[in-house]
Each structure stands twice: as C-alpha cells, then as structure tokens.
Amino acid sequence: MTSLTNGIRIAPSVLAIDLARLADQVARALEGGADWLHVDVMDGRFVPNITFGANMIAALRKLTDKPIDAHLMVVEPEHYIEPFAAAGASVFTFHPEATVHVQRQLEAVKRRGMLAGLALNPGTPLTYAEEVVGDLDLLLIMTVNPGFGGQSYLPASNEKIQRAHALRTTHNARLFLEVDGGITAQTIGEAQQAGADTFVAGNAIFASGDPARDVRELRRRCMVTV
Ligand code: DX5
Ligand code: ZN
Numbered sequence: 070m071t072s073l074t075n076g077i078r079i080a081p082s083v084l085a086i087d088l089a090r091l092a093d094q095v096a097r098a099l100e101g102g103a104d105w106l107h108v109d110v111m112d113g114r115f116v117p118n119i120t121f122g123a124n125m126i127a128a129l130r131k132l133t134d135k136p137i138d139a140h141l142m143v144v145e146p147e148h149y150i151e152p153f154a155a156a157g158a159s160v161f162t163f164h165p166e167a168t169v170h171v172q173r174q175l176e177a178v179k180r181r182g183m184l185a186g187l188a189l190n191p192g193t194p195l196t197y198a199e200e201v202v203g204d205l206d207l208l209l210i211m212t213v214n215p216g217f218g219g220q221s222y223l224p225a226s227n228e229k230i231q232r233a234h235a236l237r238t239t240h241n242a243r244l245f246l247e248v249d250g251g252i253t254a255q256t257i258g259e260a261q262q263a264g265a266d267t268f269v270a271g272n273a274i275f276a277s278g279d280p281a282r283d284v285r286e287l288r289r290r291c292m293v294t295v
Pocket of ligand 2: 082108109140
C-alpha cells in the first residue's frame with residue numbers, strides 16, 4: 070500500500086499511451102523509475118471525453134504492484150469506489166464539483182482500503198479542500214481544465230499550488246500534493262518550487278516513444294530544482 074512519505078513521485082498518465090502497446094510502454098515507464106501509474110477515468114458527462122473503467126485498473130494491476138492512482142472525472146464517483154477497490158486501485162481521487170457528500174465519500178474510500186484524494190479544477194476554490202483537509206491523503210491541483218491530455222500548463226496554477234502547500238503546512242496535514250496537466254521538463258520545476266511533490270505526466274512521457282528516458286528526465290529536472 071502507498072505510504073505517506075516525502076520525496077518526489079512521478080506518475081505517468083496512461084491516457085497518452087498507445088493502447089496497442091500498453092504492457093510494453095508501461096514496462097518502459099517503470100524501467101525509467103515511475104513511482105505510480107495514473108489512470109484518467111472520464112464519463113463523457115463531468116468532462117467531454119470518455120476513457121477507461123475499472124477494467125483498466127485490473128489490467129494494470131496484472132502488470133505491476135506499484136501504486137495505481139485513479140483520477141475519477143465522473144459524476145457521482147461514489148458508484149465506483151467498490152469496483153475500483155476490487156480491481157486494485159491504490160488511490161481514489163474524485164472531484165468535489167461532481168458529488169454532493171464529499172466528506173462521506175472520502176471516508177468511504179478509506180474504509181475500502183484506498184488512499185482518498187480530492188481534485189480541484191482550475192476554477193474551483195481551494196476552500197473546497199480546506200473543509201476536509203484532515204480527511205485527505207492526497208490533494209490534486211489540476212493545472213489544466215480536465216478532459217484531455219496534451220494541453221498547456223496554466224501558469225496561474227503556481228499561486229494556487231503555493232496556497233495548497235501552505236494549507237497542508239498550517240494544518241500539519243500528511244498528504245500528497247499532486248499536480249496534473251501540462252507537466253513537462255519545462256514546467257515540472259516551477260510546480261515543484263510552488264510546493265507540489267507528486268507529478269502526473271502523459272504526453273511528456275509517452276509521446277516521444279522513449280518513456281524510460283523521459284521519466285528519468287522529469288526526475289532529473291526535479292532534482293536540479295531542489
Ligand atoms: C486531464 C488528465 C491528465 C492528462 C495529463 O484531464 O487528468 O491526467 O492525462 O496529460 P498531459 O500530461 O499530456 O497534459
Ligand atoms: Zn489525471
């Protein structure tokens with residue numbers, strides 16, 4: 070199970086992967102030192118795109134025992150806690166904009182043995198997380214508007230990441246501070262300097278065809294930023 074430790078985590082997003090080469094590309098990314106695998110679950114309602122279900126989690130679980138980080142961009146995410154836990158997800162992150170009972174869902178996720186995460190769209194205030202900061206294992210600051218890979222990092226995100234980091238410090242909350250969207254070798258440093266420690270990257274890892282090299286480069290960029 071994932072432990073709440075310091076350090077840097079690189080989480081390749083399989084949304085950008087060539088699905089015909091899933092096993093091979095995942096193996097390459099893990100060979101390069103990927104810490105987690107990020108799975109973007111979209112239902113065509115919360116976001117204008119449709120992607121994967123629990124079957125993708127089950128397939129990846131056969132390929133690795135590394136943590137699988139499920140990012141639910143769906144309405145009523147509460148319906149998916151059980152199937153995702155059963156499929157082997159390690160982290161279950163949902164959007165407060167998509168459900169009514171946020172605190173109840175966070176508890177339900179943890180009762181089912183997964184780490185509980187909350188993801189905030191760029192336009193969603195940090196106060197949504199402040200109310201439940203003690204219940205969070207992970208806070209995801211979206212650095213693009215969710216729904217697609219390959220978008221550009223929103224520079225205004227840095228200030229929000231800084232406030233999220235301050236929130237974590239003020240409350241002495243043991244949680245991962247994750248960023249997602251437009252994370253590349255050029256943008257990972259500024260996100261890290263703002264306080265993030267867990268970095269999702271899709272196209273920056275799977276678009277070039279050499280995932281191992283690209284995971285290593287992202288980590289190297291973090292090391293030089295510290
Ligand atoms: C977008 C997803 C991201 C996306 C990242 O809604 O949540 O995880 O796949 O892809 P890149 O790194 O290409 O922006
Ligand atoms: Zn994501």
